[in-house]
Amino acid sequence: MRYYWLGSLFALLVSACSTPAAKQASTPIHIRWARDPETLDPLALSNPSAIDAINLLHLALLQVDFQHNKYAPALAQDFPGVRYEGDSLTLLDYQLREAATWDNGEPVLATDVDFTLKLMHCPGLPNENSRAQYGFIRQVRIDPANPRRFTLVCRSRSAETASISGDFPVLPEAALDPAHTLRSLLLATLQDWPLSRSPAPAVAAVVRRYQQANLARQPHNLPGCGPYRLASWQTNQELHFQRKAHWWADKLPAAPIVLQARPQELVFSVLPDDAAAALALRRHDIDVYPQVPARIFQQLQASQAARQELVFYTHSSYDILTVGFNTRRAALRDRRTRQALSRLFDPVRLLAATQLGQGTRTVGLLPPSSSFYNDSLPLPAYAPAEALALLQQAGWQRGADGHWRQPGLATPLAVVLRYRAEEATFATTGLQFKSAAAQLGIPVTLLPAEGSVTTAALQAGDFDLYIRLIKGSPFGLNFATILHSEAIGSGNFTGFGRPDTDRLLVAISTEGNLARKRQLLRRFQAIIQEEMPVLPLFFLPYRLAATRQLQHIVPSGLKPGYAMTALAWPAAVPPASHP
Amino acid sequence: MKVALFSSRPQFGYWLALAWLALLAGAGLLAPLLPLPYAAANADLQHIATPPEWSAPSAHYLGTDSLGRDVLAGLLAGARRLLVLSLPAVVLATVAGALAGAAAGFWGNRGLRLPVAVAAAALAALWWGLELPLSSMPYWLLGIAIILSLVSWRLYRLAARWLSFALPLDSLVLGIVTLLGAVPRLILLLVLVAGPTPTQAQFLGVLILLAWPDAARLVRGQMLRVRVQPFVEAARASGLHAGRIWWRHALPHACRPLLAFAPLSLASLIALESALAFLGIGQGPDIVSWGSILASMRQDPTTWWVAAGPGVALLATLLALQAVAKARQLEVNN
Numbered sequence: 001m002r003y004y005w006l007g008s009l010f011a012l013l014v015s016a017c018s019t020p021a022a023k024q025a026s027t028p029i030h031i032r033w034a035r036d037p038e039t040l041d042p043l044a045l046s047n048p049s050a051i052d053a054i055n056l057l058h059l060a061l062l063q064v065d066f067q068h069n070k071y072a073p074a075l076a077q078d079f080p081g082v083r084y085e086g087d088s089l090t091l092l093d094y095q096l097r098e099a100a101t102w103d104n105g106e107p108v109l110a111t112d113v114d115f116t117l118k119l120m121h122c123p124g125l126p127n128e129n130s131r132a133q134y135g136f137i138r139q140v141r142i143d144p145a146n147p148r149r150f151t152l153v154c155r156s157r158s159a160e161t162a163s164i165s166g167d168f169p170v171l172p173e174a175a176l177d178p179a180h181t182l183r184s185l186l187l188a189t190l191q192d193w194p195l196s197r198s199p200a201p202a203v204a205a206v207v208r209r210y211q212q213a214n215l216a217r218q219p220h221n222l223p224g225c226g227p228y229r230l231a232s233w234q235t236n237q238e239l240h241f242q243r244k245a246h247w248w249a250d251k252l253p254a255a256p257i258v259l260q261a262r263p264q265e266l267v268f269s270v271l272p273d274d275a276a277a278a279l280a281l282r283r284h285d286i287d288v289y290p291q292v293p294a295r296i297f298q299q300l301q302a303s304q305a306a307r308q309e310l311v312f313y314t315h316s317s318y319d320i321l322t323v324g325f326n327t328r329r330a331a332l333r334d335r336r337t338r339q340a341l342s343r344l345f346d347p348v349r350l351l352a353a354t355q356l357g358q359g360t361r362t363v364g365l366l367p368p369s370s371s372f373y374n375d376s377l378p379l380p381a382y383a384p385a386e387a388l389a390l391l392q393q394a395g396w397q398r399g400a401d402g403h404w405r406q407p408g409l410a411t412p413l414a415v416v417l418r419y420r421a422e423e424a425t426f427a428t429t430g431l432q433f434k435s436a437a438a439q440l441g442i443p444v445t446l447l448p449a450e451g452s453v454t455t456a457a458l459q460a461g462d463f464d465l466y467i468r469l470i471k472g473s474p475f476g477l478n479f480a481t482i483l484h485s486e487a488i489g490s491g492n493f494t495g496f497g498r499p500d501t502d503r504l505l506v507a508i509s510t511e512g513n514l515a516r517k518r519q520l521l522r523r524f525q526a527i528i529q530e531e532m533p534v535l536p537l538f539f540l541p542y543r544l545a546a547t548r549q550l551q552h553i554v555p556s557g558l559k560p561g562y563a564m565t566a567l568a569w570p571a572a573v574p575p576a577s578h579p
Numbered sequence: 580m581k582v583a584l585f586s587s588r589p590q591f592g593y594w595l596a597l598a599w600l601a602l603l604a605g606a607g608l609l610a611p612l613l614p615l616p617y618a619a620a621n622a623d624l625q626h627i628a629t630p631p632e633w634s635a636p637s638a639h640y641l642g643t644d645s646l647g648r649d650v651l652a653g654l655l656a657g658a659r660r661l662l663v664l665s666l667p668a669v670v671l672a673t674v675a676g677a678l679a680g681a682a683a684g685f686w687g688n689r690g691l692r693l694p695v696a697v698a699a700a701a702l703a704a705l706w707w708g709l710e711l712p713l714s715s716m717p718y719w720l721l722g723i724a725i726i727l728s729l730v731s732w733r734l735y736r737l738a739a740r741w742l743s744f745a746l747p748l749d750s751l752v753l754g755i756v757t758l759l760g761a762v763p764r765l766i767l768l769l770v771l772v773a774g775p776t777p778t779q780a781q782f783l784g785v786l787i788l789l790a791w792p793d794a795a796r797l798v799r800g801q802m803l804r805v806r807v808q809p810f811v812e813a814a815r816a817s818g819l820h821a822g823r824i825w826w827r828h829a830l831p832h833a834c835r836p837l838l839a840f841a842p843l844s845l846a847s848l849i850a851l852e853s854a855l856a857f858l859g860i861g862q863g864p865d866i867v868s869w870g871s872i873l874a875s876m877r878q879d880p881t882t883w884w885v886a887a888g889p890g891v892a893l894l895a896t897l898l899a900l901q902a903v904a905k906a907r908q909l910e911v912n913n
């Protein structure tokens with residue numbers, strides 16, 4: 001036993017003094033993920049990790065070019081040609097790349113795009129988010145003379161329609177509907193299919209096949225046209241992606257950055273704990289650590305040894321820390337109650353405490369740098385006196401027992417605040433709110449839980465308030481997925497949605513005139529601040545730390561904060577010395 | 580039979596341990612009354628992860644953790660949590676374990692006879708319990724138990740002895756003890772509290788559930804020796820009721836080892852609760868304990884002061900309980 005421990009100690013010392021192994025081009029690149037993707041269903045896109053993974057397996061018509069922070073053609077040969085029809089329709093003419101094929105060698109055709117859009121509207125599939133996102137595409141007109149050419153008919157005149165129309169993973173029709181039964185149904189028919197009516201037999205059969213494929217856990221059951229395949233998945237531990245030996249885009253003479261896939265192997269390590277992730281980075285267990293918390297980033301930058309080994313990048317992002325209110329709860333139905341509770345959050349001190357001041361406060365869900373930002377609105381601020389006044393205006397009266405009661409409500413005002421555990425920013429925000437609420441006599445129960453548990457609770461409406469990050473983007477400005485009444489139960493956790501606000505959200509996503517769009521968006525921000533279904537606290541910056549040996553690191557303000565398929569090891573690297 | 584508490588002079592370490600535990604109990608009791616500048620669950624946003632500071636009058640004397648919580652206030656809140664959670668859990672678990680173990684050891688598998696109606700009613704109660712909604716189950720079970728008691732009592736008086744059956748109490752208790760002991764305690768605790776966040780009472784119940792088998796096993800073993808002692812035989816020969824012999828004569832002797840065992844059981848539960856808090860399972864950041872403060876160091880490993888206070892307190896408490904248990908063991912042996 002004694003020799004065993006001596007041996008272990010010796011091995012530890014040797015490993016501590018050794019140099020990291022030289023990196024070959026084929027060496028896997030290890031990237032930190034904060035959470036498991038949970039499902040790799042290409043329609044669900046359930047969390048950021050799942051989106052990253054699905055983008056490796058499948059391709060979209062247009063994908064984000066992280067170098068220029070804009071969309072670039074991927075499966076599409078070029079940007080779509082834009083035409084207008086009538087007052088409200090935009091026609092987008094797409095041409096697919098000749099070289100684009102599925103894993104089985106079959107070409108990617110317009111019928112696959114049509115089929116994917118129809119899948120987004122099949123009942124019984126996890127497509128709620130996709131349906132809300134791409135519901136504006138009403139028809140796919142396939143060119144009878146060219147199976148790779150098609151036109152998307154969009155119910156929108158928005159300038160961003162062209163770019164956002166192509167950002168969904170295209171799926172193979174042949175694998176899920178070999179008899180082409182869905183072709184007989186129009187996309188608009190599926191979109192307008194009444195919920196009360198049972199689905200058409202063809203739709204039911206496709207849905208059954210899709211469910212039987214179990215794509216959530218077995219993505220290899222569906223051929224993809226992306227550069228990678230999933231080699232292994234150890235839940236909550238590691239996902240291993242291998243580059244396809246013969247990927248169709250390799251044959252392109254000059255592949256654009258969105259079609260470059262340099263790493264031979266990508267390994268995503270699920271490390272929920274930030275300190276553990278930082279340690280893993282220092283130990284060379286991971287090579288890329290995206291979205292580093294402020295304090296850990298500061299400590300790494302302050303360490304001379306870490307500076308020698310790592311490179312650091314910071315970028316403003318579109319991720320916004322928000323507080324959501326369950327508007328379906330009787331106590332929170334009155335907007336003045338929601339406004340009162342919102343005044344108990346302190347964005348200024350929270351920004352300083354959790355992000356060391358790096359980040360941007362905002363009046364709404366748009367960043368202040370946006371041309372649509374409503375700068376006439378006041379920034380949310382900590383104001384307990386205002387909260388008190390608003391509570392009283394909403395009819396709440398404080399009883400002798402210290403509890404707030406409202407006539408007609410059996411229970412006093414008490415708040416259950418949910419958030420994802422392992423997030424120090426969320427915990428600090430929760431504690432700050434709880435102590436501010438306690439001063440007014442409002443009891444708050446904090447319920448941190450694992451990511452999937454929290455999401456399920458939010459979807460079931462089992463909360464009063466939640467804290468979560470909304471991962472935004474500068475494209476599209478479509479807030480229907482989180483605030484439209486049709487998205488209640490999927491992306492709209494707050495339960496907010498009125499006919500007028502629904503119409504406004506649709507108008508925002510379809511408006512083509514910039515001046516009118518600005519007007520609509522300014523009104524939208526004012527309504528959200530007034531109705532307070534969601535309180536935006538501040539935008540967070542992206543902080544990235546990576547091994548210095550890595551090349552082609554392209555940091556970005558767009559999720560996930562860097563171009564993962566651009567990363568590469570240098571051709572030959574001399575081993576770096578360890579401190 | 581008289582039980583001597585101390586037959587030899589206790590060691591200095593014993594008194595030191597007692598002093599520490601008394602200090603801890605005092606701190607826990609007085610925690611809500613102490614004029615601390617910060618509440619344990621409040622986040623001081625201007626002082627996140629700051630080291631100990633003594634210069635200002637309202638400074639964080641033991642620093643703050645990565646969430647801005649005052650470490651000193653957290654230490655006191657942790658001490659209070661030991662008093663209101665771990666200590667009652669050990670007391671209740673020890674009582675429950677002692678009763679179950681003593682009954683199993685005394686009556687064995689054949690000693691306790693019950694009317695047949697009891698078995699039928701127990702099965703019916705089980706069926707009803709599984710069928711009825713969970714929320715109303717306690718009321719139904721209470722009602723069934725009352726009816727069951729009345730019926731049993733009446734039947735017992737009326738029915739002949741052939742209508743009764745021997746309850747295999749020893750096998751029953753041993754079976755449950757073995758079942759609970761088969762799964763590592765931390766794993767079992769994780770399974771029980773990892774779902775919806777338990778209330779304080781539920782958490783207490785879970786701790787009792789986990790802790791009682793040890794006491795039961797110990798007392799059962801002791802009871803197997805006690806029940807054949809001459810004084811028990813003499814009591815039986817004098818015609819005393821078995822229940823009275825068990826309660827008045829056998830049980831006090833069988834429970835003697837618990838004097839030494841209870842502090843160890845408390846130490847074990849404190850460690851378990853701290854481990855759970857460290858893992859951050861089953862409680863929010865507003866429920867402050869030593870384990871949860873220690874856990875906040877994971878967010879920022881450079882904050883040594885966050886580990887120092889709760890770490891030393893936890894270690895000192897566990898060592899003190901061990902010292903007390905050792906001294907008690909010596910007393911029991913003597």
